Amino acid sequence: MENMTMAMLAGINLGIGIALFFVLWLVSLRLRDVSFVDAFWALGMVVLAISSLWLHAGDLERQLVLTGLCVAWGLRLGLHLFGRWRRDGVDKRYTSLLERAGNRGLGFATASLLLVFLPQSILMWMVSLPVQLGQYGAGFGALGYAGIALAVFGIAFESLGDFQLEQFRKDPANAGQVMDRGLWRYTRHPNYFGDFCTWWGLFLITAEAPWGWLALPGPLFLSWTLLKWSGAPLLERGLAERRPGYADYIARTSGFFPWFPKPSANPASDG
Numbered sequence: 001m002e003n004m005t006m007a008m009l010a011g012i013n014l015g016i017g018i019a020l021f022f023v024l025w026l027v028s029l030r031l032r033d034v035s036f037v038d039a040f041w042a043l044g045m046v047v048l049a050i051s052s053l054w055l056h057a058g059d060l061e062r063q064l065v066l067t068g069l070c071v072a073w074g075l076r077l078g079l080h081l082f083g084r085w086r087r088d089g090v091d092k093r094y095t096s097l098l099e100r101a102g103n104r105g106l107g108f109a110t111a112s113l114l115l116v117f118l119p120q121s122i123l124m125w126m127v128s129l130p131v132q133l134g135q136y137g138a139g140f141g142a143l144g145y146a147g148i149a150l151a152v153f154g155i156a157f158e159s160l161g162d163f164q165l166e167q168f169r170k171d172p173a174n175a176g177q178v179m180d181r182g183l184w185r186y187t188r189h190p191n192y193f194g195d196f197c198t199w200w201g202l203f204l205i206t207a208e209a210p211w212g213w214l215a216l217p218g219p220l221f222l223s224w225t226l227l228k229w230s231g232a233p234l235l236e237r238g239l240a241e242r243r244p245g246y247a248d249y250i251a252r253t254s255g256f257f258p259w260f261p262k263p264s265a266n267p268a269s270d271g
Helices: 006-031 037-055 060-088 092-103 108-127 129-133 142-170 190-207 217-228 232-236 246-252
Strands: none
Touching (some): 129 190, 142 190, 190 217
């Protein structure tokens, strides 16, 4: 398609993102469940990556590499999360959120739109700014190649971590146990660390494009949400009380960035 300004491309993509999540909201009204939205957080970024490639006629090689990395990340994660939703059903985090909204007088339709789908569509658009604005520019410099390497590493790290966890959960002998093997021995959240690396890698590629630094809010917000908001902190809240051995796992295992585990306070729990 013909060239357009960054502002035009980002504006069209914002509209696409909101329209996509509006359709998903209509689906949620029929299902009475919003839990599938996590899968479309990743799949929606794939949509915006492809729309950005189509909307702007730039350096095709650069665009294909950038878009391909996002598609590889988003399809794997989105399908993984969609499968988990189909297997596990309603996510209690969203149930709790909507119940609190109900106590304030908001019905399911209003609460799910205003508290889940609308804000997530905007945040998805913001986080995906690197793959949108990175469509501009030409070729790759040292920063771009470093970004490609970091993104590939992040996708591989996250994929391996999720695979190891799925294999662990499939074994009935591990029911109720703490996963502390493989990558999970070195970080409590290899999946989140993989996301972190992937999107900072995409930002490094984008940083070489004219005005590419405008995409910085994307990886900054993602890093904040993974480290401080709805990522690791929300997931771990209460796990130490509900799952035997998790408190010791926290004590000996790095919370985010991979590092060698500390000696356990309870040697029997090691391994």
